[in-house]
Amino acid sequence: MTNLPNPTLDAIFQSLSAGECSGAAALADLVRSLRPSSATDHEQAVMNLRALAWLLEHHPAYRQALRTALLELLTQTRQIPLYTESGILANTGFFSTLSKRVGERLLPMPIREDSLQDRFGRLFRWKQDHIWLAGIPDETWQQLWQAMAWQEEADRAGWVQTRLQMVEAVQILSARVTAIGLEPELVRVYPEIERFESPFLHLNAAVLSYADSYRRALADDTPQAEDDKHVLVLLDQCEEILGKIRKNASRNGISVNLTYQALRLLQSLHRLRALLALLEPGHDPGHNPALFHLIQDFARAENRKYSVSDVFKSNTELLALQVTEHAGRHGEHYIAESRREWAGMARAAMGAGLIVGVMALIKLLLAQAHLPLLWEGLSYGLNYAIGFIIVQLLHFTIATKQPAMTAARIAAALHQQEKSGSKVPLDELAELVVKVMRTQFVAILGNVLLAIPTAALIALGWQAVFGQPVVGTAKAQHLLHDLDPLGSLALLHAAIAGVYLFLSGLIAGYYDNKAIYRRIPERLAAHPLLNKLLGKHRAWKLGHYVEHNLGALAGNFYFGLFLGLTGTIGIILGLPLDIRHITFSAANLAFGLVALDFQLPLGMIALYCGGVALIGFTNLAVSFSMALWVALRSRKLSGRQVLPLLPLLLKRFIRQPLQFFIPPAAPRPATDEAAGDKPAGS
Numbered sequence: 001m002t003n004l005p006n007p008t009l010d011a012i013f014q015s016l017s018a019g020e021c022s023g024a025a026a027l028a029d030l031v032r033s034l035r036p037s038s039a040t041d042h043e044q045a046v047m048n049l050r051a052l053a054w055l056l057e058h059h060p061a062y063r064q065a066l067r068t069a070l071l072e073l074l075t076q077t078r079q080i081p082l083y084t085e086s087g088i089l090a091n092t093g094f095f096s097t098l099s100k101r102v103g104e105r106l107l108p109m110p111i112r113e114d115s116l117q118d119r120f121g122r123l124f125r126w127k128q129d130h131i132w133l134a135g136i137p138d139e140t141w142q143q144l145w146q147a148m149a150w151q152e153e154a155d156r157a158g159w160v161q162t163r164l165q166m167v168e169a170v171q172i173l174s175a176r177v178t179a180i181g182l183e184p185e186l187v188r189v190y191p192e193i194e195r196f197e198s199p200f201l202h203l204n205a206a207v208l209s210y211a212d213s214y215r216r217a218l219a220d221d222t223p224q225a226e227d228d229k230h231v232l233v234l235l236d237q238c239e240e241i242l243g244k245i246r247k248n249a250s251r252n253g254i255s256v257n258l259t260y261q262a263l264r265l266l267q268s269l270h271r272l273r274a275l276l277a278l279l280e281p282g283h284d285p286g287h288n289p290a291l292f293h294l295i296q297d298f299a300r301a302e303n304r305k306y307s308v309s310d311v312f313k314s315n316t317e318l319l320a321l322q323v324t325e326h327a328g329r330h331g332e333h334y335i336a337e338s339r340r341e342w343a344g345m346a347r348a349a350m351g352a353g354l355i356v357g358v359m360a361l362i363k364l365l366l367a368q369a370h371l372p373l374l375w376e377g378l379s380y381g382l383n384y385a386i387g388f389i390i391v392q393l394l395h396f397t398i399a400t401k402q403p404a405m406t407a408a409r410i411a412a413a414l415h416q417q418e419k420s421g422s423k424v425p426l427d428e429l430a431e432l433v434v435k436v437m438r439t440q441f442v443a444i445l446g447n448v449l450l451a452i453p454t455a456a457l458i459a460l461g462w463q464a465v466f467g468q469p470v471v472g473t474a475k476a477q478h479l480l481h482d483l484d485p486l487g488s489l490a491l492l493h494a495a496i497a498g499v500y501l502f503l504s505g506l507i508a509g510y511y512d513n514k515a516i517y518r519r520i521p522e523r524l525a526a527h528p529l530l531n532k533l534l535g536k537h538r539a540w541k542l543g544h545y546v547e548h549n550l551g552a553l554a555g556n557f558y559f560g561l562f563l564g565l566t567g568t569i570g571i572i573l574g575l576p577l578d579i580r581h582i583t584f585s586a587a588n589l590a591f592g593l594v595a596l597d598f599q600l601p602l603g604m605i606a607l608y609c610g611g612v613a614l615i616g617f618t619n620l621a622v623s624f625s626m627a628l629w630v631a632l633r634s635r636k637l638s639g640r641q642v643l644p645l646l647p648l649l650l651k652r653f654i655r656q657p658l659q660f661f662i663p664p665a666a667p668r669p670a671t672d673e674a675a676g677d678k679p680a681g682s
Contacts, residue, residue, distance in 0.1 A: 008033045009055055013062040016069065023069030024119070030066075031123050039128035042135030049140050053147035063148050071158035077116035079162060083169035084176075086117055087301030088271060089264040089311075091176070094256045097311055105306040121302035130300035138289045145286030160218055166275050167211050173272045174207035174231075180265045181238060185258045190245045199237035206231045214279065228276045239269055253517025335432070336439040339663045345439055349446025351396035353583060356447065357454030359387035360587035361462075364471055373568055381564025388556035392549070399443035400501050400582060400619045430648045434659055441661050444616055448586045455590035469595040476595035479588045480604075482580065483611035493580040494615040498622025500562040500579065505627055508555030521547035582616030 012033060016026040034052065036044040056063040090097060111118045124130075153159075180186070181200030187193050193200070213226035242265055274297075277290040285291045304310050336342040366379050391398055462470045471479065482488055515521060521543035524530060530539040563579050570577025589608055593600070628642070653660055 009052055013055065013059065013065060016065045017061050023072045026065075027069055027073065028123055031129075035126060035129065036132050039126075039131035040135070042132060045132040045136055046140050049136060049144055053140075053144045056144075056147040056149075060152075064152070067148060067150065067153050071153075073119060074116070074162050075158045077114055077119055079116045079165040080169045080172065081115060082117040082120060082298060083166060083271070083275060084172045086120075087297045088267045089260065091264070094260045094311070097260075098308060101306050101308050101311060105308075108306075117302075120298055121305070124299045124302055127303050130296060130303045133296045133299050136292075138292055141289075141292040142286055145284075145291075150284075150286070163218060163279060164215065166279055167214050170272060170275050170279070171207055171211050173268050173275070174204050177238065177265060177268050177272065178204045180261055180268070181241070183261050185255070185261055186245055186265075189248050189252045189258065190241060193241065199234045199241065203231070203234045203238060206234055214281075217281065224281050228280070231276065232273070235269055235273060239266075242266060242269070251516070253513050253515075255517055335435050336442070336663065337435065339665065342439065342442055342663045345397060346442045346446045348395060348397040349399055349443040350450040351394060352391045352398050353447040353450030353586075354454050355387055355391055355394075355396065356398075356451045356583045357458060357587050357590075359383060360451075360455055360584050360591065361458050361470065362387075363584075364475075364591065367475075368471075373571060377565045377568030379564070380567070381561035383560070384563045385557045385560025388560050389553055392552050392556050397443055397446075398583065399440065399447045400497075400616070400623065427648070430645055430652065433645060433649060434652060435663075437660050438663060440620065444582065444620075447583045448612070448616075451583050451586045452590045455587035456594055459591050459594035463594070470591055471595050473596065476592040479592040480596075480600075480608050482578075483585055483589060483608045483615070485611040485614045486607075489576055489578070490580050490585075490611055490615055491618050492576075493578045494582075494618035495622045496566060496577065497563065497579040497581045498619045499626065500559055500566075501619060501623035502626040502630075503562065504555040504559035505623070506630070507558050508551035510551070511554040512551030515547055515550045520550065580615045580619075582612060582619055585612045585615050 009030070012026055012029045015021045016023070021029075030052075034045070034048045036042075036048065038044075056066065090100075092100065111122060113119070124133075178200045181193065181198065181203075210226055210228055210231055213224055216222075217224040242262060245262060274290045274294050277288055278285050278294070280288075336345045362383050363380060366376065366383060369376075369379075371379060388398065459470050469476070482493075483490055485491055523543075524546060525536075525540040525543035527539065530542065534542065563581065567578045569575075589612055592608075593605070598605075632642075
């Protein structure tokens with residue numbers, strides 16, 4: 001299809017050719033006219049560029065004026081910062097970069113007319129310019145480049161100056177790559193960098209030799225004596241080491257600073273490759289897609305240069321993956337594979353229910369002490385925290401702690417299915433979800449079925465010993481009203497508890513990663529004072545215990561504080577904030593019913609029991625969905641990849657509903673069948 005000339009473009013070129021406007025103003029008007037009405041309208045953007053190419057092909061004066069304007073822009077500005085800084089993280093660290101972007105967003109830096117980076121940012125000032133630029137295919141860019149007919153340009157001084165500045169930018173980037181590659185953070189994760197000849201050290205020397213050869217070739221107008229092949233080999237080796245550093249993070253731990261340095265190193269390596277591709281002698285840059293991709297990268301960097309979310313997302317991605325990976329490894333212990341493990345989970349849940357009954361009593365007694373507001377909140381939090389830690393030390397299970405762990409395990413399985421590209425792992429993933437659901441069911445059942453009788457027995461015993469109930473009538477009615485899903489904010493408060501459950505899972509993964517990254521187990525085992533007090537073997541055992549339990553202990557501690565302090569914060573802020581947790585709600589149901597001597601209509605009791613069930617469902621749904629979302633995002637997966645599981649799970653539920661609650665019996669050994677026994681399940 002022939003593209004007719006755009007009247008706006010024609011007017012811009014007539015004004016530029018007649019000298020009625022400056023080159024800078026004409027370029028700004030040109031970009032404005034090429035910009036589509038919507039950033040996602042890639043078809044319009046392509047048509048606009050083709051119309052520009054048509055004009056340039058049919059009007060020699062227009063393309064001469066455009067070439068002159070572009071060369072004027074290049075020769076009158078400093079180009080190096082655009083090549084070495086735009087789209088590459090600064091050497092200021094993660095938190096300094098965050099604060100700098102916030103400051104520059106509130107009070108932007110003035111535009112420097114002698115900076116190509118600033119002038120480029122002013123040309124593509126619309127915050128979505130990078131979107132429509134990225135939607136233009138390489139063929140359209142090449143068509144525009146050919147239409148400009150650069151071979152007609154007599155003045156080569158501008159291009160020589162541009163190439164010299166690119167060479168200098170390559171040297172600057174190689175020096176930065178060498179410095180980052182030898183950072184202690186990276187060496188700690190991959191010590192082989194120091195043991196063998198580091199490509200980061202050799203890279204700078206190779207680039208220096210290449211740059212000297214390139215400059216001599218430009219000055220003498222002779223073929224280049226040394227090409228960039230050796231530099232490209234070293235870049236391959238540097239990228240290989242960077243990949244190993246990211247893989248080793250699962251064994252050695254990760255930090256935000258390490259992720260920041262690794263990302264900065266990767267950006268610098270990619271920019272080096274792009275500049276070297278453009279500097280290759282004897283090749284027209286217009287035939288190299290690297291030129292157009294660089295323009296898109298520069299536009300995106302300038303459009304997003306004040307974005308805080310971009311820095312946060314890109315630099316916490318690997319840390320989020322590590323946190324969810326650690327949570328996923330814990331999640332494997334919360335999934336019962338057989339009836340024996342399922343029964344063991346039930347016993348562990350019942351043990352936790354027993355302790356929660358006692359914790360609920362202590363909480364009610366603390367409320368009767370009428371402590372000052374802050375101290376009351378702290379006492380509630382410590383009661384929860386110490387109780388949860390005791391549950392952890394005794395290897396019991398709080399049912400609502402499972403979703404944050406098992407979600408990461410499911411996301412890991414989804415990621416494996418995505419990489420394999422096969423439909424077989426989808427069936428295995430459905431089986432994993434079924435195991436998670438029935439393990440969750442028995443854990444909740446164990447918690448509630450023992451929390452209720454424990455609390456009831458405590459309340460009856462208290463009344464028999466002291467001659468009065470644990471709580472008065474008004475308090476008992478208040479406890480039961482808080483379980484009403486229709487007449488109170490029980491479900492909202494249950495959702496808040498679900499958020500805390502999700503956060504406690506992340507905190508557990510974070511501290512597990514921290515224990516590895518900071519080498520806390522080894523430091524404890526080698527601590528002179530601990531070796532003196534406990535002995536070498538016990539100090540080692542302490543370090544081993546911390547390695548495997550620090551995250552769980554920290555998660556339980558913070559979770560307890562979250563639960564205890566929420567109500568206090570709500571009172572201080574004047575907001576209806578509180579928490580509802582299924583196990584404690586079940587215990588409170590028993591305390592309230594005993595205090596009222598069970599003198600309630602059966603319908604009211606059923607309503608409160610239903611409220612406890614809905615509180616539990618909300619706890620689990622909120623914590624599981626948030627944990628699954630984070631686990632998927634950390635692996636660059638989307639929620640849509642979970643959708644194929646839903647019909648598969650529905651079919652399984654219709655065919656074998658009991659498997660969602662009770663594991664199937666284990667098949668008999670093959671030796672029994674060989675002996676003539678009847679096969680299991682027949």
